[in-house]
Structure formats: structure tokens, C-alpha cells
Amino acid sequence: MTGSVGALVRGVWGSRSGRLGAVLSGLVVVAAVVSLVWTPYDPSRVDPAASWAPVGTAHWFGADRLGRDLFSQVLVGARTTLVVAVAATAIAAAVGVGLALLATLPPRLVAEGVAHLVDVLLAFPVLLLAMVLAAVYGGSRWTAIVAIGVGAGIGLGRVTRGEVRRVLGADYVLAARAAGAGTGRIVRRHVLPNIAPTVWVQLSLILGLSVLTEAALSYLGFGTPPPTPSWGRMLSELQPYLTLRPLTLLWPGLAVVLTVLGFNLLGDGLREAGDPRLRERPAGGSDGAPRTAAAATTPASTTPAPPAPAPMAAVAPTAGSAPRTRLRWVRGEGRA
Amino acid sequence: MLGWPWLPEWLGQPEWLGQPEWPERGGGPMAVIVLRRLGLLVVSLFVASLLVFALLRLLPGDAADVLAGTSASPDQVLRIRHEIGADRSLPAQYLHWIGGVLTGDFGVSALSGASVSAELSEKLRVTAPLVGGATLLALAVAVPLGILAAARHRRASGVALSALSQLGLAVPAFWIGLMLVTVFAVDWRLLPAGGFPADGWADPVAAVRALVLPAVTLAVVEAAVLLRFVRSATLEVLHADFIRTARSKGLTRGQALRRHGIRNAALPVVSMLGLEFATLLLGAVVVENVFALPGLGEMLVADIGNRDLVKVQGTVLLVTAAVLVVGFGVDLAHRLLDPRLRGAR
Numbered sequence: 001m002t003g004s005v006g007a008l009v010r011g012v013w014g015s016r017s018g019r020l021g022a023v024l025s026g027l028v029v030v031a032a033v034v035s036l037v038w039t040p041y042d043p044s045r046v047d048p049a050a051s052w053a054p055v056g057t058a059h060w061f062g063a064d065r066l067g068r069d070l071f072s073q074v075l076v077g078a079r080t081t082l083v084v085a086v087a088a089t090a091i092a093a094a095v096g097v098g099l100a101l102l103a104t105l106p107p108r109l110v111a112e113g114v115a116h117l118v119d120v121l122l123a124f125p126v127l128l129l130a131m132v133l134a135a136v137y138g139g140s141r142w143t144a145i146v147a148i149g150v151g152a153g154i155g156l157g158r159v160t161r162g163e164v165r166r167v168l169g170a171d172y173v174l175a176a177r178a179a180g181a182g183t184g185r186i187v188r189r190h191v192l193p194n195i196a197p198t199v200w201v202q203l204s205l206i207l208g209l210s211v212l213t214e215a216a217l218s219y220l221g222f223g224t225p226p227p228t229p230s231w232g233r234m235l236s237e238l239q240p241y242l243t244l245r246p247l248t249l250l251w252p253g254l255a256v257v258l259t260v261l262g263f264n265l266l267g268d269g270l271r272e273a274g275d276p277r278l279r280e281r282p283a284g285g286s287d288g289a290p291r292t293a294a295a296a297t298t299p300a301s302t303t304p305a306p307p308a309p310a311p312m313a314a315v316a317p318t319a320g321s322a323p324r325t326r327l328r329w330v331r332g333e334g335r336a
Numbered sequence: 337m338l339g340w341p342w343l344p345e346w347l348g349q350p351e352w353l354g355q356p357e358w359p360e361r362g363g364g365p366m367a368v369i370v371l372r373r374l375g376l377l378v379v380s381l382f383v384a385s386l387l388v389f390a391l392l393r394l395l396p397g398d399a400a401d402v403l404a405g406t407s408a409s410p411d412q413v414l415r416i417r418h419e420i421g422a423d424r425s426l427p428a429q430y431l432h433w434i435g436g437v438l439t440g441d442f443g444v445s446a447l448s449g450a451s452v453s454a455e456l457s458e459k460l461r462v463t464a465p466l467v468g469g470a471t472l473l474a475l476a477v478a479v480p481l482g483i484l485a486a487a488r489h490r491r492a493s494g495v496a497l498s499a500l501s502q503l504g505l506a507v508p509a510f511w512i513g514l515m516l517v518t519v520f521a522v523d524w525r526l527l528p529a530g531g532f533p534a535d536g537w538a539d540p541v542a543a544v545r546a547l548v549l550p551a552v553t554l555a556v557v558e559a560a561v562l563l564r565f566v567r568s569a570t571l572e573v574l575h576a577d578f579i580r581t582a583r584s585k586g587l588t589r590g591q592a593l594r595r596h597g598i599r600n601a602a603l604p605v606v607s608m609l610g611l612e613f614a615t616l617l618l619g620a621v622v623v624e625n626v627f628a629l630p631g632l633g634e635m636l637v638a639d640i641g642n643r644d645l646v647k648v649q650g651t652v653l654l655v656t657a658a659v660l661v662v663g664f665g666v667d668l669a670h671r672l673l674d675p676r677l678r679g680a681r
Contacts (some may be wrong), residue, residue, distance in 0.1 A: 120380040123552065123659045124387060127618045128652055132391050135640040135648060215508050216622050220637055232508075239514060239626075242529075246518040253511040260506035 011273025018269015021204075026263025031078040041069035043076045044227040052245060061251045065241060070248060074255050080230040081259060084145055084223075085210040091149025092206050096156025097199065101191075103157065104164045105183060118157050126151030130217050139222035148213050148327040152206045163195040186208060197274035201267050208263035215256050231256050370668065377664045384656045385437070389430050392649050433649070442650035447642055452650045455635065462532060463624070463631035466547055467616050470554035471609070478559040479605070482566025487593065489571060498567065504560025509619045513553040513626040520549060530627040550627045554619045558612065565608045569601040576600070603674050610666025615660040 012018035040060070041047075047067035053059045061070035103115040130147030156244060159309050173190055180188070218232030226233065228269035231252040238248050364402055408416075424432070442452035481497055488494035521529035527549050533542045573579065574597065582592035619635030627635070632651055641645045 063479065114377070116379070117383070120383045120660075121387075122665065123380065123384060123614065124656050125614050125618045125659070127621065128612060128655060129391075131636065131640055132648070132652060135643065136392070212506075212508055217509060219508075219510050220625055222640075235511060235514065242518060243522050246522065249511075249514055249518070253508070253514070256508050256511065257503070257506045260508075261503065264502065264506060 008270070008273050012266070012269040015269045015272040017106060017265040018272060021262050021265025021267070021269050022029065024258055025266050026262075028078050028082065028259045031075050032082045035072075035075040039069075039072035039075050041072045041169060043068060043229045045069075055247070062245075062248055064238060064248060070234075070251055073234055074251050077231040077234065077252065077255065078230045078259075080141070080224050080228055081211055081214060081256075084141060084148070084214045085207050085263075087145045088148035088210040088214075089203050089206050090154065091145065092153035092156055093199065093203055095150055095153025096160055096202070097192075097195075097213040099154065099157030100160035100164045100195075103161045104168060105187075109305035115161060118154055118161070121154045122158060124151075126213060127216065130213070131220075131222055134217075139217070139225060141224045141228075144214055144217050144223050148210045152209060156199070156202050156283070160195055163198050164191055165315060167191050167194045169292065197270075201274065204267035204270055205333050206264050208260040209266070211259050214280065220265045361362035366671075369671065370445075372665060373664060377660060380660050381657055384660065385434055385653055386430070388435065388456070388649055388653045388656065392645055392652075395428065437465055437653065442654075443646045445647050452647050455647070456632070456650060456654060458555055459630065459632045459635050461536060462547075462629055463620055463633065464619075465623070466550055466554065466629070466631060467620050469551040470558060470616060470620075471548060473551060474558035474562055477555065478562035479566055481559075481599065482563045483570050483593070483601075485563065485567040486570035486574060487589070489567070497563065500572075501560045501563040501567075504556060505564070507557065507560075509553055509557045510622050510626045512556050513550065513623055516549050517627075530629070534631050546627075549621075550623050550629055553623050553626070554616060557619060558616060561612060561615070562605070562608070566605055567667070569604045570597065573597045573601045603670060606673070607670050609665055610663050612660045617655055617659065637681050 012022060045068060047063070050063045050067035050069075051065055053063035053067065055062045059069050059071065061074060063069055064073075099114065099118055103111050105111065105120060106114075126148055129151050130144055133143040133147050134140075165189060168186075170190075173186055176186055176190060214223055214230070215232035215235075218230040219236045221233075221236065223232055224230040234252040235249060238245070238252075242249065270312065433443065440453055442456060444451055445455070485494045485497035485501075489498075517529045520526045528546050529549075530546075532546045533539055537543050570593075574593070576597075578596055578600075579592050582596050583589065589597065620631065621636060623629075623632040624631040625637055632655070634650065635649045639651065
């Protein structure tokens with residue numbers, strides 16, 4: 001397992017978007033960690049003398065009307081954002097994979113019911129859910145986390161359901177079942193490892209989505225309450241002075257953009273690392289790869305090829321890590 | 337129906353869209369399929385209404401407490417509760433509410449006593465043009481640029497377009513709005529920074545001018561999503577066998593793309609538009625607050641602050657129902673347009 005993780009990291013680092021994404025995401029994490037031990041000023045300290053202090057050595061990003069240091073606020077905002085994003089994504093992972101399994105494993109009637117329910121719930125937008133929760137419990141970090149996590153988890157469940165179904169329909173699962181493996185074992189040994197690449201990509205995109213949603217929620221006043229700094233609320237606090245100090249609005253906005261960009265690019269990198277067929281494509285995009293291109297001649301792949309109906313003869317001999325070597329020929333021969 | 341910026345990432349493989357969502361249960365003639373989908377829509381609407389109703393019943397206390405204020409005696413609260421029907425059983429309350437909704441009556445606001453239906457339709461006069469305008473703008477920008485990005489995907493211009501859309505996906509809509517206001521309203525004084533004429537559409541020019549910046553704001557984000565999707569749909573088509581056939585009979589790449597490619601790439605894009613409708617509506621909620629537009633979103637935020645349960649309930653149901661109905665319509669259109677799907681599900 002550690003070997004495949006190492007290879008995944010190398011794969012992400014090897015793709016151009018993955019490397020940029022990793023650097024940007026790393027910057028945000030560093031900012032959040034640094035804010036734990038050091039900020040130039042107390043982000044909530046009011047200093048009338050520094051009101052609207054310009055960008056300079058004293059205040060790197062300037063100061064707001066109350067003289068609060070904007071750089072310190074952005075640093076602590078990174079922490080607020082990361083906590084919400086990571087917690088929401090963790091909830092999304094549990095909800096999403098759980099729903100996907102519930103929509104495939106139980107008897108047909110139950111599974112289809114869950115599947116339909118997921119489709120209905122998808123029409124219920126996350127931002128609305130968060131706002132309704134804020135209406136009920138008052139806006140806080142937790143209502144945002146739960147709403148984003150559950151909402152994104154439902155979306156994830158919808159994607160993962162297809163993947164789970166594809167894996168369950170594979171010949172190696174039939175073989176495992178014939179060999180006497182129970183549902184739990186099939187889920188652990190075959191389903192989860194094989195849907196993992198898709199899920200990881202989705203989760204990194206959900207991270208970016210959580211950052212955006214958190215920013216929108218705190219901008220609207222339904223997110224993290226004061227005095228904890230958050231990028232969205234900084235923007236709503238600075239908006240009245242837009243005409244006088246437009247530059248101050250640049251910093252929190254840029255922080256959001258770079259963070260989301262980082263997570264999204266990381267997702268692209270993860271996908272490229274997990275899908276050997278995307279390796280040879282030129283930079284700038286990973287979507288729309290020719291479905292039948294047998295580009296799987298790069299031997300570095302250790303994550304399984306996604307269960308797209310590519311010619312298995314081309315993929316099978318090269319795509320396989322130690323734990324999946326055993327399945328490789330089953331899959332390849334089964335399809336041939 | 338998902339309405340996520342990252343949706344095209346995974347649904348972006350057009351082959352995904354064409355696939356039945358769950359196990360096939362017989363095809364049959366088109367009418368049967370339409371009826372089945374219609375039945376599904378009705379069930380979905382019912383579940384959505386139950387959800388909205390249940391979610392807002394989690395609220396500690398009820399509308400009567402809000403109406404009566406903090407200084408009311410328990411007797412007064414009880415009387416108000418009876419007046420607005422909050423003392424009845426939950427199923428009775430739901431039936432009363434949903435019965436009204438079905439006849440177009442969303443109840444009355446707990447605070448102002450005004451009819452919610454009237455307010456909703458008034459607010460829609462701002463929100464609907466905003467969303468519609470943003471969709472048209474986004475399409476006008478994203479479709480040509482997306483095709484260009486695909487046709488030139490190996491060249492610098494194509495890569496630059498992809499990078500631009502990647503950037504557009506990462507920008508919060510309200511921040512784009514703020515930046516646009518800085519440039520167009522504050523620096524250049526071309527357009528109003530916010531607000532809407534008090535007499536609504538009586539002065540169409542003023543109304544349209546008020547909607548330009550919000551619509552552009554919404555369209556920027558939407559165009560980024562669409563561009564990516566159009567690009568991937570076109571790329572997919574470029575590698576299709578029928579394009580190779582067209583090339584082999586002597587058409588240039590551009591001709592083949594124009595005659596055969598675009599038509600085939602358009603189908604998934606139509607589906608995508610339907611799925612993106614929810615994003616647009618929600619984007620409108622935020623953008624209306626940036627520009628102080630008196631639309632649905634602005635009202636919703638104010639109502640949540642006021643705990644005006646009946647209005648929140650009505651607005652959320654309306655938005656969810658709109659998303660479901662548009663999804664149904666797009667699904668149907670897709671089936672009608674694509675003969676390969678007529679037999680499916």
C-alpha cells in the first residue's frame with residue numbers, strides 16, 4: 001500500500017497541473033500552520049492609528065478601517081477555510097461512498113429506492129441546505145461543514161454509484177464470489193481499492209468546492225461568525241469601502257482563487273496519475289482523452305486503470321500494482 | 337441536477353451522460369418513457385416538498401413565537417399559534433401547505449402578512465431575466481471558445497483557453513462581481529454599482545442597465561464551466577469514427593467538424609446546461625446580494641434573518657422544483673434529439 005501511495009505522489013508530481021496544484025495547496029497549508037504560531041499582528045486587534053494603513057513594510061497587505069492587519073486576517077482565514085474544507089470533505093467521503101454502496105449492494109428494490117432518492121436530493125442545492133441549516137441553528141462553522149459535507153457527499157454518491165456498479169459487474173468479482181467471498185470481503189478487497197482513484201479525484205475537487213461555498217456562506221453572513229477571520233466575511237466587511245479602498249478586496253479574493261485553483265489542479269494531477277491513458281496527452285487538459293487510445297505503455301502506473309471499456313489486452317499487462325497483480329490476468333482473460 | 341462547478345469534471349465524459357442511470361427496465365415507445373419520467377418527476381417533487389417542510393420544522397419554536405415577539409404572554413402566543421394553524425398536527429400542516437401550493441397559494445408571510453405567491457412572482461421578475469441573460473451570455477462566449485480550445489488543443493491558444501477556464505472555475509462569483517463594480521461602476525462610471533429601479537420594468541433601459549453587471553458576473557463563472565465541457569465534448573467527437581470517415585472522403589478538419597462534429601457534440605452540452613441550472617440559480621442568490629438586486633436570493637437571505645418560515649419554505653420549494661422541472665425537460669429534449677437514446681429506459 002505504501003508503495004502505491006509513493007507512486008501516486010510521484011505521478012501527481014510528474015504531471016504539470018498536479019505539481020502546480022500541490023505547490024498552491026501546500027502554500028495554503030503552510031499559511032494555516034504558520035498562523036497557529038505566528039501572525040504579524042493579532043488579526044482582531046483594533047488600532048485606530050493604523051486605519052487604512054497602506055501596503056508596506058508595517059502592514060504587508062495594508063489594514064482595514066479599524067486598523068486590523070489584513071495579512072494577519074488572511075493567514076488566519078486560511079486556517080478557517082482549511083478546517084471547514086477538510087472536515088466537509090471527510091463527511092462527503094463517508095456519505096458519498098456509503099450512499100454508493102447502499103445504492104448498489106442491497107436487494108434491487110432498496111437499492112433503486114436509494115438511487116432515486118440520491119437523484120432527488122441532488123436537486124436540493126448545497127447552498128440552500130446550508131442557509132436553511134443556518135436559519136434553524138444559526139450560522140456557524142458547523143452548519144457550514146455539515147451542509148457542504150452532506151451536499152457534496154450526495155453528489156459524490158451519484159458518481160461513485162456508477163463506479164461501484166462497474167466493479168461489481170467485473171469478472172474478478174464474479175470469480176471472488178464463486179470462490180466463496182462474502183459481500184464484506186468483496187467490498188473491502190475489490191470495490192474500495194478499485195473505486196479509490198475516482199474517489200480521490202472527486203475529493204480533491206470537493207475540497208475546492210468547499211472553499212468556494214464556505215466563502216460564499218460567510219460572505220452572506222451564514223458562515224463562521226466574528227471575530228474569527230474568514231475570507232468571505234472579510235470581503236463582505238470591506239465591500240462598503242469598495243469605492244475608497246478597492247485594493248483591500250484583492251487579498252482575500254486572491255486567497256480564495258489560489259486555494260481553489262490549487263485543489264482543482266491537484267485533482268487533475270491525481271486523475272492523470274491514476275489514468276495511464278492520460279499520460280501522453282499534451283498539457284492543459286485531461287478531459288476528452290481518446291477512449292481507445294492504447295497509451296498504457298508507461299510502466300509506472302500502480303493505480304488500477306479505471307474500469308472504462310478500453311481494450312484490456314492493451315491495459316492489463318502494464319497497469320497493475322502488487323495487490324492487483326493477481327486480478328490482472330483474471331480481468332484481461334475474462335474480457336478477451 | 338447537480339449544479340456543481342466540478343460536475344463537468346466527472347460527468348464531462350459524454351459517454352457518461354448517455355448511459356442509463358440505473359438498471360434498464362425495458363424501453364418501449366416514447367410515450368411510455370415520457371410517462372415514466374413524468375411519474376418520476378412527480379415523485380421527486382413530492383419528496384422534495386416533504387424534505388423542505390421537514391427541514392424547516394427543525395426550527396426551535398415556531399412562527400407564532402416570532403410573530404408574538406418576546407414580550408407576549410403565553411396566552412397570546414397560543415392564540416396566534418391557533419390563528420396561523422401551527423397548533424395542528426404535522427401531517428395536517430403539511431397537507432394544508434401543499435394543498436395551497438398546488439393551487440398557487442404559498443401562504444402568507446409570517447411577518448408582513450403579504451401573500452407569498454405575489455412576492456415570489458414579483459421577485460421572479462428580477463431573478464428570471466438575470467438567470468436567462470447570464471445563460472445566453474455564457475453560451476455565446478463558451479460555445480465558440482470551447483470549440484476553438486478543442487480544435488487547437490495542441491497549440492498554445494487552446495492551452496491558454498483551457499487555463500483561462502480553469503482559472504474561471506476557481507473564482508468566487510461574488511468576488512468577480514465586486515471587481516466588476518470597481519472597474520465599470522466606480523472607475524469608469526458606465527453602469528450602476530447595484531440596486532434596481534424602484535418602479536421595476538417601467539423603465540426598461542434602466543432595468544437592463546441594472547442587470548448587466550450581475551448577469552456578466554454570473555456568466556463568467558458559468559462560461560468557465562461550459563467552456564471546459566464544450567471543449568471535452570468536441571475533443572471526444574474529434575476522435576470519433578465518423579469524423580475520420582468524413583476526413584477520408586476529402587473534407588478538411590474544419591469542414592468535418594462543422595458538418596458532423598458540432599451537431600454530435602451539442603447533445604451532451606444541452607444536458608449539461610440543464611444540470612448547470614441549479615448552479616446558476618444559486619449563483620443568482622449570491623450575486624443578487626452583491627448588487628442589492630430585489631430578487632429571490634436577496635429575499636431569501638433577508639427572510640432567513642427574519643425567520644420568516646413560510647416565505648423561506650415557499651422560496652426553497654420553488655427553487656428546488658424549478659431545478660427538477662428543468663432537469664426533466666432537458667432529459668426529455670435529449671431523448672427526443674438523440675435517436676440512439678429513444679429506446680433507453
